Amino acid sequence: MESTPATATLLISCADQSGLVAAVSGFISDSKGNIVDLEQHVDSSEKAFFMRVEWQLDGFHIARNQIATALEPLLTRFDMQWSLHFSDIRSQVALLVTRDSHCLYDLLSRHQSGDLQMDIPVIISNRTDLEPVAQQFGIPFHHIPITADTKAAQEEKQIALLREHKIDTIVLARYMQILSADFVDHFPNQIINIHHSFLPAFPGARPYHSAHKRGVKIIGATSHYVTSDLDEGPIITQDVIRVSHRETVSDFIRKGKDLEKIVLSRAVWRHLQHRILVYKNRSVVFA
Amino acid sequence: MESTPATATLLISCADQSGLVAAVSGFISDSKGNIVDLEQHVDSSEKAFFMRVEWQLDGFHIARNQIATALEPLLTRFDMQWSLHFSDIRSQVALLVTRDSHCLYDLLSRHQSGDLQMDIPVIISNRTDLEPVAQQFGIPFHHIPITADTKAAQEEKQIALLREHKIDTIVLARYMQILSADFVDHFPNQIINIHHSFLPAFPGARPYHSAHKRGVKIIGATSHYVTSDLDEGPIITQDVIRVSHRETVSDFIRKGKDLEKIVLSRAVWRHLQHRILVYKNRSVVFA
Amino acid sequence: MESTPATATLLISCADQSGLVAAVSGFISDSKGNIVDLEQHVDSSEKAFFMRVEWQLDGFHIARNQIATALEPLLTRFDMQWSLHFSDIRSQVALLVTRDSHCLYDLLSRHQSGDLQMDIPVIISNRTDLEPVAQQFGIPFHHIPITADTKAAQEEKQIALLREHKIDTIVLARYMQILSADFVDHFPNQIINIHHSFLPAFPGARPYHSAHKRGVKIIGATSHYVTSDLDEGPIITQDVIRVSHRETVSDFIRKGKDLEKIVLSRAVWRHLQHRILVYKNRSVVFA
């Protein structure tokens, strides 16, 4: 694949008010930036404004490390929350796994074939089942077992490891441990989970068993940011597949695996592209 | 559309055991019945057997009104629950509505164009909003208002009216009253409801508002048989559509209407074709 | 439904160049317009720019009938193609039908329940089959039969009728006549057709029969603007549904009807909201 020229992406949210798009797009065009993508969203019931704008760095009159400073008056004037990203800076992603391999295989094969712009410095697991998969793909694997008694201490170990590797994104690829509120607080909107149901239906354990018992005709999977409320974080993306009375719980699990890996990787892809803003426990996912 | 030759349809459920298919298909072929459709389902965890078999009456050696008697030994031997239907006997369907017109329009236009094999002798409503729609399609409309105080008496009126018209199927086409357990008991697996969410997510009132607040990325609709547990009856069919952060509650409602009318009419179509068996609050929906 | 305040919508397309978003959004914010929706799209391979911006008229400093004039310098400077619309001006829509009723019923019931912001001054048909449906909904019905010999003359009659009623949008709701290139030229990007296949698969006549013969596992429907190339115009929206070997051509037709009516009404809805731009035989459909 040919390399594409580097771009800057600015994510903004603030109270809705007149002149926001004009001000931001004016800032960029005044310094000869060519906008390649701009999306804004106004939530009129919340009177909130959201924007993602991406422009080419090539030809832009402000140096990369000066952009934030140059933006400051604008950001202050409108009291904006913001973040700035560069397309050639790769995210540092940690994968947390337990026993199920399908999401791990899927993410690793996408990584290896270059379909996800990220580095994976570390895979962490509370079990050793998937160590061979990590080895197969040449990624360092850390076994950090967790019991009720050791949880606090082991999470500290995890956090230390994540900090050491400068991890900015944590993907729970069917990680079967509940993270403590303290752990989650360290990584706000940086932890992506895949839940194997169409949330808010069937939160918690064994959703396929519950779905089968209820006799639903469609099952789903949900990727979301992790908050301290289990399975209650902002939803990023969801997908579904039809099932019938013919199918057993095992069939649900088999079909669901395909959903899970696709839904998780789509969420990771969007997150890595800085296309997601979170507010009031909902997500704005720019196309 | 050319008329198709009449068929008999036998629906059976019983405990699973050897020789069931052979016995039933043998009964039909011994009397020179030509099977046009046969589906069976074994739920191995419940050790339950379900079957739908449809055969041509033309050339069948047993007269229509003798089939039940002829089947009796077989049904007794295997302790089967069963029902027998003839394709040229039309179902008598009552529609219960309140204020939203989309499902009513959809069912009436399908009925008028001959796409649903049923008679609609009566439309019942607790309000008068949709009386003009009933008139437009020439169907008798009965206004039976219901308050907390009058509920028992008014439901008796409804039941009398349904009995008078020999109604075998009741379709709640966005009927905004909760039926009493007593009413429901009169029509087991004969009342079809449409709920405007992907059950079991968002039961009860205002599901689109709840879905919007939760920030889901897909909304749904669910048709189900009505039981005395609100929104808990056996699911017949479900469908979904994607939504995004751009869409307001009004957009959810607008998109959801299309789901509701399609999902409800699919359920009615299958019900009228005698393709549905219910057990343990789940449905077997033959294709 | 409460009435929403009137908005102006500007649709723009031109060659891509720096400063476009800033210029247009600046124009609006300089006159105190509050933008409620803005979407832009850059087709980088075509170097083409597209934009839809909607702002509240309330508080905007330029009078409605002065906006076009005020915009002129901007439009000239960037050599923009443009159109300007007001949300409280209803489109005038003609429906052309032949024999199949499902799309007609669907559009008329949406119209009657207020879900589509349009007037329908006239229904035109080459047959009389659907006259009762038009009467049922109180819409004038014009029977204009067409044979190979009379085609040119009858199309002139149609055009005169459409002009008389100031029709701006023509919906072919399963109209089974091919419009002449001359007719089409009178209404560029104003005629919406529904084709009962997943184009470009199965263009032309009897697509369900062809789909069945080919043994596809999914069937579809496609709404598109009509051009002089049959079934080749810019696609607006498509949808699909699964089918199986169990299903006959009649089943395909039955399931397809649901697709057709939904896909057609979605296209009409977006067209009425001025969300569609056409270029190089493709459509930009803003969300």
Place this chain on the structure above:
Amino acid sequence: MESTPATATLLISCADQSGLVAAVSGFISDSKGNIVDLEQHVDSSEKAFFMRVEWQLDGFHIARNQIATALEPLLTRFDMQWSLHFSDIRSQVALLVTRDSHCLYDLLSRHQSGDLQMDIPVIISNRTDLEPVAQQFGIPFHHIPITADTKAAQEEKQIALLREHKIDTIVLARYMQILSADFVDHFPNQIINIHHSFLPAFPGARPYHSAHKRGVKIIGATSHYVTSDLDEGPIITQDVIRVSHRETVSDFIRKGKDLEKIVLSRAVWRHLQHRILVYKNRSVVFA
């Protein structure tokens, strides 16, 4: 996963006639076989009958190697085409690949995690790009380059290799060479291909480019058995995903990869379960 008891599966097709289900199910129940799954299909326009019946070998009175002989009178009487399979005999599958890795990764990870009941004795490629992936999963990789001049000889090499490994199923996992009619004739209904479009739309090369140019709103993927007519073989399964004007050809390719791997693996799964019958270039895919 616990091991399930072995079953026999009989696939039958013949001219439709009375008594077929009774005869086959009678054969099984007479020898005390417990049917766990039975599906039949009558194509009334073709007057053709299809059946798949699966029964437990445990308790069945006829020894495994005697079943075919015992069935012979029945098969002869109805002039049936048939095949018999045992659930504990694993299929021998060869993968043919070229350069794209996503389908290969997907099949190998499913294989390694035990989700597909098959052995993969050999991977064959006309290039060496994917040799590292084969090594990663420990599967022998054979590089058999093909040019116009060497094609006949190299295909003979391929056939010899496939025969040597007793291959019964060949999966073209984005293999970018057209197989000769002669090669195909050696493996009727045994070669499964994935085509990266919603066939019959966009056959041949570069379907995503064609889809983008046509401006479709949905793209698809199709798995099918390979016949000597390119992209014209019996379709096994298809799936689709929505696209919009925002998406480039690269986006189509990225999204399409997910479709391709899912659609291909579903086809392989059904094929391995002996759920597919082919007639008149169409497939009967039992649920």
